[in-house]
Amino acid sequence: xxxxxxxxxxxxxxxxxxxxxxxxxxxxxxxxxxxxxxxxxxxxxxxxxxxxxxxxxxxxxxxxxxxxxxxxxxxxxxxxxxxxxxxxxxxxxxxxxxxxxxxxxxxxxxxxxxxxxxxxxxxxxxxxxxxxxxxxxxxxxxxxxxxxxxxxxxxxxxxxxxxxxxxxxxxxxxxxxxxxxxxxxxxxxxxxxxxxxxxxxxxxxxxxxxxxxxxxxxxxxxxxxxxxxxxxxxxxxxxxxxxxxxxxxxxxxxxxxxxxxxxxxxxxxxxxxxxxxxxxxxxxxxxxxxxxxxxxxxxxxxxxxxxxxxxxxxxxxxxxxxxxxxxxxxxxxxxxxxxxxxxxxxxxxxxxxxxxxxxxxxxxxxxxxxxxx
Numbered sequence: 001x002x003x004x005x006x007x008x009x010x011x012x013x014x015x016x017x018x019x020x021x022x023x024x025x026x027x028x029x030x031x032x033x034x035x036x037x038x039x040x041x042x043x044x045x046x047x048x049x050x051x052x053x054x055x056x057x058x059x060x061x062x063x064x065x066x067x068x069x070x071x072x073x074x075x076x077x078x079x080x081x082x083x084x085x086x087x088x089x090x091x092x093x094x095x096x097x098x099x100x101x102x103x104x105x106x107x108x109x110x111x112x113x114x115x116x117x118x119x120x121x122x123x124x125x126x127x128x129x130x131x132x133x134x135x136x137x138x139x140x141x142x143x144x145x146x147x148x149x150x151x152x153x154x155x156x157x158x159x160x161x162x163x164x165x166x167x168x169x170x171x172x173x174x175x176x177x178x179x180x181x182x183x184x185x186x187x188x189x190x191x192x193x194x195x196x197x198x199x200x201x202x203x204x205x206x207x208x209x210x211x212x213x214x215x216x217x218x219x220x221x222x223x224x225x226x227x228x229x230x231x232x233x234x235x236x237x238x239x240x241x242x243x244x245x246x247x248x249x250x251x252x253x254x255x256x257x258x259x260x261x262x263x264x265x266x267x268x269x270x271x272x273x274x275x276x277x278x279x280x281x282x283x284x285x286x287x288x289x290x291x292x293x294x295x296x297x298x299x300x301x302x303x304x305x306x307x308x309x310x311x312x313x314x315x316x317x318x319x320x321x322x323x324x325x326x327x328x329x330x331x332x333x334x335x336x337x338x339x340x341x342x343x344x345x346x347x348x349x350x351x352x353x354x355x356x357x358x359x360x361x362x363x364x365x366x367x368x369x370x371x372x373x
Contacts, residue, residue: 023102027064027369034365037061039102047332047358056104063119064371068126072147076117090117094148113139113152119175124182136171138187153205160192163217175223184253188221197253213255228283232306236277259307263288263297276323281330285353289321314355317344325370336367
């Protein structure tokens with residue numbers, strides 16, 4: 001299994017490196033100085049991120065996703081600007097990408113199928129957009145011929161609660177991810193301590209419950225990252241400040257807990273919540289962000305078991321790293337520090353996964369999502 005993964009990673013990085021630059025999109029909260037989605041160019045040789053430009057205006061585009069053909073960008077809008085089933089709902093917005101400038105042209109928008117959309121992803125075939133609504137629902141929106149989004153055709157309402165007295169009084173869907181073959185969707189619900197598995201019928205536009213993985217009470221599962229081996233996944237738990245390693249059955253979609261490791265150093269005693277998790281393109285390293293400790297936790301991956309060994313915790317040189325992303329070549333990591341209004345770029349050691357700040361910090365109002373075109 002490892003040889004195809006390594007070969008695929010080599011071919012991908014070789015092709016991307018020949019381009020020398022990547023467009024980088026930044027989703028933000030528009031509560032202060034930001035006006036929407038920003039774009040800049042990352043130099044793949046130096047790690048320098050150029051000046052950011054407003055690519056498209058939008059209210060609170062806090063999470064972004066790109067279509068597989070890289071021609072369209074989709075963004076949640078956390079404003080209650082529409083209705084679903086007669087109740088206030090957020091929206092999903094579709095934009096067409098100018099491949100030369102990176103600027104965005106609005107295509108359309110549709111209801112997100114619930115209140116507080118906070119995460120979305122696009123199916124591998126590009127035919128569907130999936131969104132998690134913090135109000136407790138996950139939804140499938142069909143992609144229209146022009147790249148726009150249709151109204152939800154598949155919506156699942158989660159039920160239940162867990163033990164945290166204020167953060168888990170009800171279900172809070174926090175993310176939704178697709179298996180590589182697009183057959184299964186995985187929805188992490190912070191309020192119920194559950195990772196839900198759904199079967200996807202893209203042609204019919206439906207989501208069907210297909211199983212549950214229960215986490216320790218008070219975990220608060222937030223985001224999920226799948227390993228390129230298609231056999232493991234990593235779930236970061238916001239309230240418990242840890243990452244759960246999962247084994248994935250690709251035939252049934254079932255997830256099984258293998259290990260849970262803290263994202264914090266033993267010496268830390270302050271308040272913290274985790275946010276983002278990502279797997280290095282090589283599959284050798286996993287990263288998770290801490291808000292409070294304001295750091296990226298780095299882990300080495302055992303190639304046989306998928307289990308994690310802590311390597312280091314590195315300051316993000318800012319406050320509240322809500323999101324970060326590793327570029328497709330695996331050489332650079334950009335951390336989005338929401339409450340210090342800055343993006344910080346790190347170089348990645350290809351042998352150890354360790355992070356070194358490049359010394360570069362780019363200012364943008366309340367950055368909360370990083371995506372590479």
